[in-house]
Amino acid sequence: MSKQPIFTGAGVAIVTPFDENNKINYGVFAKLIDYQIDNGTDAIIVCGTTGESPALSHEEHAEIVDYCVQYVNKRVPVIAGTGSNDTAYCLKLSNEAEKSGVDALLMVTPYYNKTSQEGLVKHFTYLADRVSTPIILYNVPGRTGLDIKPATYKALSEHKMINATKEANGDISALAQTAALCGEELVLYSGNDDFVFPLMAYGGKGVISVLSNICPRETHEMAAACLEGDFVRGRELQLKYFDLCNDLFSDVNPIPVKEAMNLMGFAVGPCRLPLVPINAAAKEKLVRAMKNHGLV
Numbered sequence: 001m002s003k004q005p006i007f008t009g010a011g012v013a014i015v016t017p018f019d020e021n022n023k024i025n026y027g028v029f030a031k032l033i034d035y036q037i038d039n040g041t042d043a044i045i046v047c048g049t050t051g052e053s054p055a056l057s058h059e060e061h062a063e064i065v066d067y068c069v070q071y072v073n074k075r076v077p078v079i080a081g082t083g084s085n086d087t088a089y090c091l092k093l094s095n096e097a098e099k100s101g102v103d104a105l106l107m108v109t110p111y112y113n114k115t116s117q118e119g120l121v122k123h124f125t126y127l128a129d130r131v132s133t134p135i136i137l138y139n140v141p142g143r144t145g146l147d148i149k150p151a152t153y154k155a156l157s158e159h160k161m162i163n164a165t166k167e168a169n170g171d172i173s174a175l176a177q178t179a180a181l182c183g184e185e186l187v188l189y190s191g192n193d194d195f196v197f198p199l200m201a202y203g204g205k206g207v208i209s210v211l212s213n214i215c216p217r218e219t220h221e222m223a224a225a226c227l228e229g230d231f232v233r234g235r236e237l238q239l240k241y242f243d244l245c246n247d248l249f250s251d252v253n254p255i256p257v258k259e260a261m262n263l264m265g266f267a268v269g270p271c272r273l274p275l276v277p278i279n280a281a282a283k284e285k286l287v288r289a290m291k292n293h294g295l296v
Contacts, residue, residue, distance in 0.1 A: 003164070005164065005187045005206075006043065006077050006103055006104040006163060007077045007079075007103075007206065008223075009041075009227065010041055010042055010043075010206055010209050010219040010222070010224075011041065011043030011044065011077075011079065011189070011206065012041045012044060012045060012208075012209055012216060013045045013049070013050035013051065014048075014050065014051055014213065015050055015261065016051040017032065017266075017269055018268070020269070022270075024060060028266065028268060029064070029067070029071075030071055031266075032266065033068070033071055036216050037072070041076065042077075042206065042223075043077040043079055044072055044076060044077070044079070045080075045106060046065055046078060046080055047065060047081040048106060048208070049081070050210050050213070050254045051064075051254075055271075055272040061096075062097075065080045065100050065102065068080075077103035077104065078102050079103060079104040079208075080093075080100070080102045081106045081107075081108070082094040082097050082106065082107060083108030084110075085111050085114075087110075087126055090107060090127060091126075091127055094127065094133070098131060103134075104135070104136050104164075105135050105136065106138055107127065107135055107138060108138040108143075109138065109140075109144050109148060110144070110146065111143060111144035111145065112144075112145075114145055114146045117148075117151070117152045120146075120152055124159075124162060129159075133161075134161060134162075134163035135163060135164075136164040136208075137153075137162065137166065138166045139165055139166070139168060142168070142169075147169055150174055150177035153186060154178075154185075156186075158185065163187055164186060164189055165186060166190075166208045167189065167199065168190075168191025168192050168195075175198070175199060189205060189206050189207060190204060190206070191207075191208055193207065193209050193211040194238070194245040194246060196219075196222055196238055197226060197234050197238035200223065200227070200234065201226070201231060204226075210254070210257050211248060213260075214260050214264060215241065215244070215293070218241060221237060222234055222238060241293070243292065247282075247289040250286055251278050251282040254271060255276070255278050256282060256283075259277075259278045260286060260290060260295070263287070263290065263295075263296050264295060264296065
């Protein structure tokens with residue numbers, strides 16, 4: 001079956017801003033959403049890793065997803081991170097997000113307890129059988145210690161509710177195998193900002209981006225060029241922002257991107273523990289790259 005993308009282009013993995021009391025700052029959050037949409041961002045991804053979902057309470061998770069859906073008001077698709085290493089809890093988060101009216105559910109592979117490839121098929125199939133909203137898988141072995149293999153993608157792609165994957169394993173050979181096996185049955189999104197051009201050259205439809213938090217227009221244009229088949233322009237933009245893509249990961253994400261946004265005047269506040277302020281060497285690299293691109 002041919003799957004229709006939830007979005008094409010650049011979706012922002014939006015940060016969660018906190019105030020001086022370490023509470024979600026909804027006033028700033030609204031401004032961030034407007035800034036993204038006004039600058040061409042094609043989708044909002046709330047409660048992802050960049051949104052510090054592991055540090056949000058259950059009540060905060062449900063509240064910010066609902067707020068995001070209501071405030072975006074169908075201007076662009078809203079995708080909620082609802083993944084968990086507890087299948088039952090993942091379903092609970094997903095069903096709550098569905099009630100809020102999200103356009104898709106982003107589900108990371110189980111982390112820490114992990115599972116086998118067979119376990120991945122059973123985990124995601126169990127969830128897909130019990131939701132009515134399209135699922136975007138999220139493969140990020142650097143955080144989870146678990147990698148979705150091409151054959152596993154093929155098996156999962158046969159489920160009508162499994163629409164796409166956010167691929168962040170950085171393995172170009174595995175990506176090619178997945179694209180060849182799944183064809184139009186699985187939409188591909190890059191989960192790494194330095195991997196947009198190669199993934200889209202293999203037929204990907206866009207990126208779920210950290211970079212978009214500070215460069216929404218530029219990230220949108222990079223993805224749009226590739227979608228239009230202008231891979232010369234897509235490559236130029238990928239290489240132009242390659243330093244910034246890397247320096248946004250000079251410390252644990254989202255520490256650097258929040259630092260960058262605060263330097264730009266967005267007042268997103270600090271990260272919650274266990275994440276701590278950016279280290280001096282990482283900040284120096286980040287500021288240098290931001291200056292190179294006229295951001296500060």
